[in-house]
Amino acid sequence: xxxxxxxxFLVISQLATSNGMDVHLLRPFSxxxxxxxxxxxxxxxxxxxxxxxxxxxxxxxxxxxxxxGNYMIGGYYRQDSAIVVSEAIKYAKALNSSGDSNNIWIFxxxxxxxxxxxxxxxxxFGVEPYNATSxxxxxxxxxxxxxxxxxxxxxxLLSLGIKIIFLTGRxxxxxxxxxxxxxxxGYHTWEKLILRxxxxxxxxxxxxxxxxxxxxxxxxxIVGNIGDQWSDILxxxxxNRTFKLPDPMYYLS
Amino acid sequence: xxxxxxxxFLVISQLATSNGMDVHLLRPFSxxxxxxxxxxxxxxxxxxxxxxxxxxxxxxxxxxxxxxGNYMIGGYYRQDSAIVVSEAIKYAKALNSSGDSNNIWIFxxxxxxxxxxxxxxxxxFGVEPYNATSxxxxxxxxxxxxxxxxxxxxxxLLSLGIKIIFLTGRxxxxxxxxxxxxxxxGYHTWEKLILRxxxxxxxxxxxxxxxxxxxxxxxxxIVGNIGDQWSDILxxxxxNRTFKLPDPMYYLS
Numbered sequence: 001x002x003x004x005x006x007x008x009f010l011v012i013s014q015l016a017t018s019n020g021m022d023v024h025l026l027r028p029f030s031x032x033x034x035x036x037x038x039x040x041x042x043x044x045x046x047x048x049x050x051x052x053x054x055x056x057x058x059x060x061x062x063x064x065x066x067x068x069g070n071y072m073i074g075g076y077y078r079q080d081s082a083i084v085v086s087e088a089i090k091y092a093k094a095l096n097s098s099g100d101s102n103n104i105w106i107f108x109x110x111x112x113x114x115x116x117x118x119x120x121x122x123x124x125f126g127v128e129p130y131n132a133t134s135x136x137x138x139x140x141x142x143x144x145x146x147x148x149x150x151x152x153x154x155x156x157l158l159s160l161g162i163k164i165i166f167l168t169g170r171x172x173x174x175x176x177x178x179x180x181x182x183x184x185x186g187y188h189t190w191e192k193l194i195l196r197x198x199x200x201x202x203x204x205x206x207x208x209x210x211x212x213x214x215x216x217x218x219x220x221x222i223v224g225n226i227g228d229q230w231s232d233i234l235x236x237x238x239x240n241r242t243f244k245l246p247d248p249m250y251y252l253s
Numbered sequence: 254x255x256x257x258x259x260x261x262f263l264v265i266s267q268l269a270t271s272n273g274m275d276v277h278l279l280r281p282f283s284x285x286x287x288x289x290x291x292x293x294x295x296x297x298x299x300x301x302x303x304x305x306x307x308x309x310x311x312x313x314x315x316x317x318x319x320x321x322g323n324y325m326i327g328g329y330y331r332q333d334s335a336i337v338v339s340e341a342i343k344y345a346k347a348l349n350s351s352g353d354s355n356n357i358w359i360f361x362x363x364x365x366x367x368x369x370x371x372x373x374x375x376x377x378f379g380v381e382p383y384n385a386t387s388x389x390x391x392x393x394x395x396x397x398x399x400x401x402x403x404x405x406x407x408x409x410l411l412s413l414g415i416k417i418i419f420l421t422g423r424x425x426x427x428x429x430x431x432x433x434x435x436x437x438x439g440y441h442t443w444e445k446l447i448l449r450x451x452x453x454x455x456x457x458x459x460x461x462x463x464x465x466x467x468x469x470x471x472x473x474x475i476v477g478n479i480g481d482q483w484s485d486i487l488x489x490x491x492x493n494r495t496f497k498l499p500d501p502m503y504y505l506s
Contacts, residue, residue, distance in 0.1 A: 044332040050304050051497050053337045079297040084306045244304050 042067035046248045052230045057251050060126035068125040068248050072117055078149070080246040085149040088226060088243045089156050095223055098161040104191060104220045105157050106212065106239060107150070108227035109168035111247045114144035114181060126249035139174050142181035150245070151186050153226070162223060163191035167211055167232075169204050169252065171196050204252045209235030295320035299501045305483045310504050313379035321378040321501050325370055331402070333499040338402040341479060341496045342409050348476055351414040357444060357473045358410050359465065359492060360403070361480035362421035364500045367397035367434060379502035392427050395434035403498070404439050406479070415476060416444040420464055420485075422457050422505065424449050457505045462488030 042064035048054040060068050071077055097103050107113045119138040120126060138144075154164060164187075170178055172195045179193060194211050202210075208231065212222060222239035225232070228247035233239075295317035301307040313321050324330055350356050360366045372391040373379060391397075407417060417440075423431055425448045432446060447464050455463075461484065465475060469490050478485070478492035481500035486492075 041329075041332055043329070044336045047300070047303065047333045047499065048336045048340065050300060051337075051499075053340055053496055076294075076296070079294060080300050083297045083301045084304075087301065087306055243306055246300070246304075 049248055059129055062127050065124050065127045072125060077246060081149040084243050084245055085153045088153050091241055092157055092160055102219055102221050103223045104163045104165050105224040106165045106167050106222060108232040109166055111228040112226060112245055113150050115147050116144055120249050140177045142177045144181055146185035154187060165191055166193045167208055169196055172198055204231035205235045212237050302501055312382055315380050318377050318380045325378060330499060334402040337496050337498055338406045341406050344494055345410055345413055355472055355474050356476045357416045357418050358477040359418045359420050361485040362419055364481035365479060365498055366403050368400050369397055373502050393430045395430045397434055399438035407440060419443055419446045420461055422449050425451055457484040458488045465490050
């Protein structure tokens with residue numbers, strides 16, 4: 001029976017794709033695993049994550065590994081990002097910002113500006129617990145590609161005269177690797193690149209809110225703020241408008 | 254070809270359902286309509302709405318009517334609600350709240366406590382512009398069913414000794430119809446039922462934040478706050494923890 005279903009699915013998805021229809025298979029969550037409730041699909045889990053209903057989770061449920069992998073690698077991650085950036089660009093254009101040199105837009109880096117998908121594809125798309133040593137080795141290679149929709153937003157903001165602030169939870173000792181990575185994939189200029197100080201053990205939301213407060217005190221006006229984590233875009237001062245890019249692979253508080 | 258695909262889809266979804274798999278058909282967005290961008294699916298539109306990226310929209314794009322209808326009427330709306338309520342109940346239990354008589358949980362009403370799906374199913378699931386006369390006539394009938402997951406949360410909170418505040422954008426002149434509707438579908442008690450005063454033209458977020466401020470000044474502690482709109486759960490004081498139920502049918506600022 002399962003083989004028949006698989007066969008039918010392969011046939012239909014081939015036909016469907018060639019006719020422009022998307023058929024998206026959900027793997028229902030069986031109840032095995034550490035987080036979602038019995039009988040709830042991975043799509044519902046992802047909805048709960050992206051809407052800030054599910055918080056503080058450490059790993060993607062193991063039964064959702066393929067789901068998250070398909071989402072990230074297939075077209076849906078790009079589409080979800082595209083609609084966010086489309087709104088951000090519409091908003092930015094409507095600001096009529098040119099001439100006001102204090103206007104800034106804050107970008108997080110990981111999964112907002114740069115993509116660590118090559119790393120996460122080797123590490124279960126978030127199913128494996130975070131390994132700092134391994135991740136920092138990846139950061140040090142400066143090989144993360146640009147997120148294409150974010151690069152589009154970045155370029156549009158520069159053309160509108162809005163200054164770019166990169167504000168990241170990456171540590172200060174990765175400044176060189178991070179700068180080089182940004183530049184080699186197209187993020188050629190910025191007003192500031194703010195990284196976390198070595199001794200800073202505060203949560204992401206506390207650290208980033210404090211840095212945004214410093215920027216406001218310096219006279220900048222945060223016209224936009226984009227990130228993949230809720231901790232990137234919550235916490236006063238958030239900025240005049242925030243945008244949340246998708247990220248079902250990990251959660252940072 | 255399309256008939257063959259439909260037939261195959263019907264067969265596979267029957268087989269899939271009987272084997273516990275969910276197959277969810279996305280209708281790619283063709284570019285016709287007033288809101289989403291060309292080539293972006295209705296699922297991306299829905300996620301952009303639910304994550305507060307898309308704001309101030311007046312109607313569901315016409316090309317997403319069937320998508321939203323299927324979502325609301327099929328199992329996905331219920332699943333997405335279930336995972337939110339599961340988290341809310343887990344959070345509420347962990348509060349160890351019994352004995353503290355000032356703890357309150359705020360519930361919005363429409364699409365949070367009561368379901369207006371019978372009305373919206375007759376009005377394009379949000380594709381039609383809002384018609385106050387027609388909607389108020391529906392409200393006056395007191396026929397809205399309870400949202401089953403929300404009722405579950407309500408009952409759990411009462412058992413934990415947490416008081417219930419209903420805070421709604423419905424106007425004061427619908428108090429009787431609203432009270433009767435709540436009671437007849439199982440919401441048998443509450444600490445307060447707050448409706449919008451006749452002359453109040455403020456936005457939902459301003460009105461609800463102000464009412465929550467009054468509650469805090471009266472000595473209540475908002476341990477939880479649940480709504481289907483971002484305007485239900487944003488604006489200080491939001492409460493110790495907020496939860497957002499799904500609602501791809503309409504947007505209230």
